Amino acid sequence: MLEVSDIVTSYGKIEALKGVSLEVEPGKITCLLGPNGAGKTTLMMTVAGILKPRRGSVRFEGRDLAGQAPRRIVEAGIALVPENRLVFPNMTVAENLAAGAFTRSDGAGIAEDMERMYARFPRLKERSTQAAGTLSGGEQQMLAVARALMVRPKLLLMDEPSVGLAPLVVEEIFRIIRDLNRDGTTIFLVEQNAHMALQVAHHFYLLELGKVTFSGAPGQLAEAEVIQRAYLGSKKTQ
Amino acid sequence: MVTFLQSLIDGVTIGSAYALLALGFTLIFGVLRRLNLAYGSSILVGAFAGAAVFAQWKAGGWAVAAATLAAAVAAGVYVERLCFWAMRKGAAIASMVSSFAVWMQLEEFLALLFPGRTLSFPPLVERSVFELGPFQFRTEYVAMLAIATLLVVALEWTMRATRFGLAVRAVTEHPEAARAMGVPVARIAFWAFVLASAIGGAAAYLMASAEEQVTLHSGMQLTFTGLIAMMIGGIGSLRGAVAGGLVLGVVETLVQAHFGATAREIAAFGLLFLLLVLRPGGLLAQDFAVREAAALRRV
Numbered sequence: 001m002l003e004v005s006d007i008v009t010s011y012g013k014i015e016a017l018k019g020v021s022l023e024v025e026p027g028k029i030t031c032l033l034g035p036n037g038a039g040k041t042t043l044m045m046t047v048a049g050i051l052k053p054r055r056g057s058v059r060f061e062g063r064d065l066a067g068q069a070p071r072r073i074v075e076a077g078i079a080l081v082p083e084n085r086l087v088f089p090n091m092t093v094a095e096n097l098a099a100g101a102f103t104r105s106d107g108a109g110i111a112e113d114m115e116r117m118y119a120r121f122p123r124l125k126e127r128s129t130q131a132a133g134t135l136s137g138g139e140q141q142m143l144a145v146a147r148a149l150m151v152r153p154k155l156l157l158m159d160e161p162s163v164g165l166a167p168l169v170v171e172e173i174f175r176i177i178r179d180l181n182r183d184g185t186t187i188f189l190v191e192q193n194a195h196m197a198l199q200v201a202h203h204f205y206l207l208e209l210g211k212v213t214f215s216g217a218p219g220q221l222a223e224a225e226v227i228q229r230a231y232l233g234s235k236k237t238q
Numbered sequence: 239m240v241t242f243l244q245s246l247i248d249g250v251t252i253g254s255a256y257a258l259l260a261l262g263f264t265l266i267f268g269v270l271r272r273l274n275l276a277y278g279s280s281i282l283v284g285a286f287a288g289a290a291v292f293a294q295w296k297a298g299g300w301a302v303a304a305a306t307l308a309a310a311v312a313a314g315v316y317v318e319r320l321c322f323w324a325m326r327k328g329a330a331i332a333s334m335v336s337s338f339a340v341w342m343q344l345e346e347f348l349a350l351l352f353p354g355r356t357l358s359f360p361p362l363v364e365r366s367v368f369e370l371g372p373f374q375f376r377t378e379y380v381a382m383l384a385i386a387t388l389l390v391v392a393l394e395w396t397m398r399a400t401r402f403g404l405a406v407r408a409v410t411e412h413p414e415a416a417r418a419m420g421v422p423v424a425r426i427a428f429w430a431f432v433l434a435s436a437i438g439g440a441a442a443y444l445m446a447s448a449e450e451q452v453t454l455h456s457g458m459q460l461t462f463t464g465l466i467a468m469m470i471g472g473i474g475s476l477r478g479a480v481a482g483g484l485v486l487g488v489v490e491t492l493v494q495a496h497f498g499a500t501a502r503e504i505a506a507f508g509l510l511f512l513l514l515v516l517r518p519g520g521l522l523a524q525d526f527a528v529r530e531a532a533a534l535r536r537v
C-alpha cells in the first residue's frame with residue numbers, strides 16, 4: 001500500500017534520513033521502532049508531505065506522492081496523528097474535529113463523521129464544547145486520533161501516541177489502535193514503547209541513525225534485543 | 239464620580255478603536271509569530287489615501303472609507319510580500335527588522351507626497367454633543383463605538399463560524415498540525431494579513447474621522463497602541479486584544495483626566511510594564527501566550 005524507497009530527508013546539511021526504504025501492507029499494523037533522534041518523526045513528516053525529501057519516492061497505492069503538498073496527500077487517503085498530539089488547545093473538541101476535516105467540503109458528511117467519532121470516543125462527546133487544552137493527556141490523544149480520522153484515511157500515521165500517558169491509558173490507546181485496524185484502517189505506528197508495539201504489530205522495522213537496520217515480524221528478533229536497540233541503538237551503528 | 243464615569247465612557251469609546259488596532263496586530267502575529275512594525279504606517283497610508291480623496295473630490299464618507307480600506311490593504315500586501323513572504327525562510331528577526339525599514343520607507347513616501355503632513359479628514363457623522371442624564375456624548379464617538387463594536391462582532395463570528403476562521407485559528411495554535419491536515423498555511427497567513435490590514439484601516443478611519451484630521455506622526459502611535467493593547471490582552475488571543483484595547487483606552491482617558499495630556503503619553507507604557515510584571519501572559523493569559531511573551535522579551 002505504502003512503499004517508501006531510498007528516501008533522503010535533510011535539515012539543512014544534516015541528513016536525518018539516509019536512504020530509507022520500507023513498506024506498509026494494506027490492512028496491517030506496521031511499527032517503526034528506534035531510539036530518539038533516529039529519524040522516525042522525520043519519516044512521518046516526509047510521508048505526510050510536511051517535509052520534502054531530497055531524494056527517493058513515496059508510493060501510495062501505486063502513485064508517487066513524494067514532495068506533494070500535504071493537502072494532496074490527505075486527499076489520497078493518508079492522515080497523520082502528529083508527535084505530541086498537537087491538538088488545538090484553545091479550540092473546542094468539536095472545532096478540532098472540524099479542523100481535521102478542512103480538506104472536505106461536504107457539510108452533511110462531516111457532521112455524520114463527527115457523530116461517528118463521538119460514538120467511538122464517548123468521552124469526546126461529553127466534552128465536545130470544551131477547549132481541547134482542558135482535556136487530560138489520554139483524551140487529547142483520542143482527540144488527535146479522531147481529528148485525523150475525520151478524512152476517512154485509508155492509512156493512519158501515528159507518531160508516538162502513547163508517550164507521556166499513564167499505563168492504563170496506554171493500554172486504552174493500543175486497544176483503539178487494534179479496533180481501528182480491525183475496522184479496516186491500515187496503521188503505520190511509531191513507538192517508543194517497544195513492548196506494547198510488538199504486541200499489536202504485524203510487521204516492524206528498526207530505524208537507527210537514519211537507516212533501517214531490521215525488518216521482520218515480532219518474534220523474529222528477541223524482545224530484549226528489540227528493546228535494547230529501540231532505546232539505545234545497536235552497538236554496531238553507534 | 240460623574241467625571242470618573244464620563245472618563246470610563248470616553249475610554250471605552252476610544253478603546254474600541256484600539257481594540258480594532260490590536261485585533262489586526264494579533265491576527266498577524268498569531269499566524270506568523272512575527273512582529274509587523276510597519277503595521278501603523280501601512281494603515282496610515284490608508285488614512286492619507288482617504289484624506290486625499292476627500293481633499294480632491296470633497297467625496298462623502300463612503301468613498302473616503304473605501305479609499306482608506308483599499309489603500310491600507312494594498313500597503314499591507316506590500317509589507318507582507320516584502321517583509322514576511324520573502325523572508326519566510328529566514329529568522330523572525332529578519333521580518334521585524336525589514337518591517338522597521340518599510341515603516342520608515344512608507345513614512346518618507348507619505349512625507350514626500352503630502353509635504354503639509356497634516357490633512358483634514360471628513361467626519362463620520364455631523365459633530366454634536368447630546369446629554370443623557372449627567373453624561374455627555376459626542377455623536378462622532380458614539381458612531382465610532384457602534385461601528386467598532388459591529389466590526390469586532392463580525393470578526394468574532396468570522397473566526398468562530400467560517401472555514402477561513404477555523405483555519406486561521408488552527409494555524410495560530412499549531413501551524414505544523416494545521417499543515418498536516420491540508421491547511422495551506424502560507425495562503426491562510428496571506429489572507430489573515432489582508433484581513434488585519436482592512437481592520438487596521440477601519441480603525442484608522444474611525445480615529446481620523448473622529449479627530450477630523452490625519453497627521454504623519456500618528457503612524458508610530460498606531461503601531462505602539464496596537465502592539466501594547468495586544469500585549470496587555472495576551473498575545474495571540476483575539477478576545478484578549480479586545481480586552482487590551484478597552485483597558486488601554488480607559489486607562490489613558492483616566493490618566494489624562496487626572497494628570498493631563500503628557501501623562502497620557504506614558505500611561506500606555508506604564509500599564510504595559512505593570513502587566514508584564516504582574517501577569518506576563520497578558521490579561522487573558524493562555525499557555526502559549528506566556529511562552530510567546532517570554533520569546534518577545536528576548537528579542
Ligand SMILES: Nc1ncnc2c1ncn2[C@@H]1O[C@H](COP(=O)(O)OP(=O)(O)O)[C@@H](O)[C@H]1O
Nearest residue numbers: 011014016034035036037038039040041042043
Ligand atoms: N527541525 C529540525 N532541525 C534540525 N534538525 C532536526 C530537526 N528535527 C529533527 N532534527 C534532527 O533530525 C534527526 C532525527 O530527528 P527525529 O526525526 O525527530 O527523530 P525521532 O523522531 O526518531 O526521535 C535528529 O538528529 C534531530 O536532531
Ligand SMILES: [Mg+2]
Nearest residue numbers: 040041042083
Ligand atoms: Mg520523534
